[in-house]
Amino acid sequence: MSEPKASTTTPGDTYKGWLFKWTNYIKGYQRRWFVLSNGLLSYYRTQAEMGHTCRGTINLATANIAVEDSCNFVISNGGAQTYHLKASSEVERQRWITALELAKAKAVRMQLESDDSGDDCSTSSPPPAGQGGGARNSEVQSTLRTLGSKVEDLSTCNDLIAKHGSALQRSLSELEGVRLGGETGDKIRQVTERATLFRITSNAMINACRDFLALAQAHSKRWQKALQAEREQRVRLEETLEQLAKQHNHLERAFRGATVLPASQASPAGECKGSVSGKGDASDEDDEIEFFDAMEDVPEFITVPADPKYHKRSGSNISGISSEMGMDDQSLDEQSLASNPESPQSQEVEPVRKRRTRIPDKPNYSLNLWSIMKNCIGKELSKIPMPVNFNEPISMLQRLSEDLEYSELLDKAAKCQSSLEQLCYVAAFTVSSYCTTVHRTGKPFNPLLGETYELDRLAESGYRSLCEQVSHHPPAAAHHAISERGWTLRQEIAVASKFRGKYLSIMPLGSIHCIFEKSNNHYTWKKVTTTVHNIIVGKLWIDQSGEIDIVNHQTGDRCHLKFAPYSYFSRDVARKVTGVVTDEGGKAHFVLSGTWDEKMEFSRVMQSSRGGENGAEGKQKTVYQTLRARELWRKNPLPEGAETMYYFSSLALTLNESEEGVAPTDSRLRPDQRLMEAGRWEEANAEKQRLEEKQRSVRREREREAARTANSTEDAVIEDSITDSPLKSTHQDNYKALWFERCEDVATGEATHIYKGGYWEAKEQGSWELCPDIF
Known part of the structure; x- marks a missing residue:
């Protein structure tokens, strides 16, 4: 699928996008986010600054726009402000120039209209030729003023007619009395004068009405003709723009084909609109990938009916198109729902209990960071005694359970008929587990050995999960989740972390497994590295x-995801993720793109081609031509007031909520964590030290017991002489997890802890006698 375009048009005549702005001779051109709206061009360092920090604004109504070369242009308002700008390509520069010229014309027209409406002394003289919209507006304003004066004349005539009509009526009444009394003389003359005044006023009224009606009719016809002409012109303009858009689309494809396919003319990924650079096929890790924009019209490609014999692992071009083309107008989840209308998701299930939506606000306690961190450089994070000031009020087991926040992605994957489609949802689920970390700079509590955490969401989401801390040095946690909607997720994560002074690196070790009951597809993958920057100085990020x-061990399908590290000098969107879904033979079927903190999209691959060597390193470029992108996953908005609640998501707010019937080793019952959530941090620090010392004393006793057992066993071996070599103790600590057992994983060959059962049965019976006393 295509990369986000450099510029976009939004409702309300707003144009946005990235441009390079000249700053100074030291920094040169720097990438800035520009917003064109209401005749004003503003710019920001990043998109996130739009809500609070504008770096500069220029009014286009008084500005000059000049083009310097293929990509550069200048905007100046006469010396006070001058922007030297550069676009990523000539096409992008032309788009901005067109948008700026249109915005400038509109701003000038609005300024003229404002001047005309505010000028009470304007005349109705015809406007000078060449003023366009401003001249037409002046004419309309003049006509309206003329009509207004005519209405005033009609009002005056109405008042006179009423006045003279009343006087005439009185005179006629008096004349009637005089006639009956025999007096005529002066009264008849008075009635004649008033009748004459009334006739004159009536004639004036009639003339004013005739003038008003003629003027209104004449201008009404003109306005109707003008309106009709504007409508016809708009239709013609829309048709012309549509034709231009189609021509531009064809020209872009021709340009890309001419510049990418020849080995000697392969264009860099950054020069094509909508290109995404990433890893290529699984068979060549040094390849580069370029994704083209989605195609709206695909009649030139062949569509063939489904045939199981040729649909899987076919090397022909037709297999890449296949009968799956029938899903182009339907997303994968819609296709899956259609194939299984009686799915559990189609039935709304109300939760059995109302979960909490708030926790106490985070207190603002000051702490001398350097006094704690200066002695920790180079040490492993799990061995550093850290106060709760750096923590968030949940444990690592609860943070691990947060991976299930978007479990509906696995629900949809379980319904997919195709393993390749299923892999797209599994990949989106993999990325979604990182979205909660974008603002979460607090460190989770290190679980105590034997600590557990259960997350029972059968009523709400159809799954329940169990985590247990199975090792303390190195720290490792085992996790098992099972859903009644057809999937099982299990993982063992050990965390290796190093503090490097300016940043902290967290490297998760271990594999994650996802098994689907219906298809028996078994997927495995590992987590990426998390880096916390600005540990000593600046804002943490x-x-x-x-x-x-992500490998499907059943079919050989594979998805390669690349999480691009943040770079200030990169032109790509921050937190970018790209990926390719391939079958066992390495043929690409889907491309994925998005960001790990917001959303993921997928596009079906229609064609792919490979160019020659590109650049000094001899890398090859793989070009994918895809259908229109569709959304796989989007992050849920954070709850209101999340910034004062450690930026917890809706699920995270409920993780430490008290719940009856849980094991006595459950993280909800951990006292230091509970005290911290309540805002009693001094007591929490004291309690944390007590728990850690208790754990150390229990560990020392366990090691002594293991040593005594090993010595007695070695003595017995020597005395009985039943072995050719001495028995060696691999570890002094003989701790064994309660709910998980250590064994070799069949799929990966790794030693891991797998859930052996019994927890949920013990919960039903309320039988926790085997649980250790760790709190």
Whole structure:
């Protein structure tokens, strides 16, 4: 699928996009976010600044726009402000010039209209030729003023007619009395004068009405003709724009084909609109990938009916198009729902309990960071005694359970008929687990050995999960989740972390497994590296970087995801993720693109081609031509007031909520964590030290017991002479997890902890005798 375009048009005549602005001779051109709206061009350092910090604004009504070369142009308002700008390509520069010229014309026209409406002394003289819209507006204003004066004349005549009519009526009444009394003389003359005045006023009224009616009729016809002409012109303009858009689309395709396919003329990925650079096929890790914009019309491609013999692992071009073309107008989840109308998701299930939506606000306690961190450089994070001031009031087990916030993606994947479609949803689920970390700079509590956490969401989402801390050094947690909607998720995550002074690197170790009951597809993948920047100075921020390979061990399908590290000098969108879904033979079927903190989209691959060597490193470029992109996943908005609640999501707010019947080792019952959530941080720090010392003393006792057992076993072996070599103890700590057992994973060959059962049965019976006393 295509990369986000450099500029976009939004409702309300607003044009937005990235441009390079000249700053100074040291920094040169720097990328800035420009917004064109209501005749004003404003710019910001990033899109996030739009709500609070504008770096500069220029009024286009008084500005001059000059083009310097193919990509550069200048906007100046006469010396006070001058912007030297550069677009990413000539096409992009022309788009901005067109938008700026239109916005300038509209701003000038609005200024003229404002001047005309505010000028009470304007005349109705015809406007000078060449003024266009401003001249027409002046004529309309003059006509309206003329009509207004005519209405005033009619009002005056109406008042006179009423006045003289009343006087005439009185005179006629008096004349009637005089006639009956025999007096005529002066009264008849008075009636004649008043009748004459009334006749004159009536004639004036009639003339004013005739003039008003003629003027209104004449201008009404002119306005109707003008309105009809404007409508016809708009229709013609829309048709012309549509034709131009189609021609531009064809020209872009021809340009791309001419510049990418020849080996000697392969264009860099950054020069094509909508291109995305990433890893290529699984068979060549040094390849580069370029994704073209989605195609709206695809009649030139062949569509063939489905045939199981040729649909899978076919090397022909037709297999890449296949009968799956029938889903172009339907998203994958819609296709899946259509194939299984009686799915559990189609039935709304009300939650059995109302979950909380708030926790106490985070207190504002000051802390001397450097006094704690200066002795920690180079040490492993899990071995550093950290106060709760750096924590958030949940444990690592609860943070691990947050991976299930978007479990509906796995629900949809379970309904997919095609393993390749299913892999798209699994990939989106993989990315979604990182979206909660974008603002979460607090460190979760390190779980105590034997600590557990259950997340029972059968009523709300159809799944329940269990986490247990199975090792303390190195720290490792096992997680098992099962859904009644046809999937199982399990993982063992060990965290290796290093503090480097300016940043903190967290490297999760271990594999994640997802198994679907219906198809028996078994997927595995690993997590990427999390980096916390500005530990000592500045505002903390988090980045995810690295690559993930999601493998279907049943079919050989694979999805390669690349999390691009943040770079100030990069022109790409921040937190970018790209990926390719391939079958066992390495043929690409879908491309994925998005950001790990917002959304993921997918596009079906229609054609792919490979160019020759590109650049000094000899890398090859793979070009994918795709259908229109469709959304796979989008992040849910944070709850209101999340900034004062550690930026917790709606699910995270409920994780530490008290719940009856849980195991005595559950993280909800951990006292230091509970005290911290309540805002009693001093007591929480004291309680945290008590729990850690208790854990250390229990560990020392366990090691002593393990040593005694090992010595007695070695003595027995020597005395009995039943072995050729001495028995060696691999670890002094003989701790065994309660609900998980260590074994070798069949799919990956790794040693891991797998859920052995019994927890939920123990909960139903309320039997927790085997649980250790850790709190």
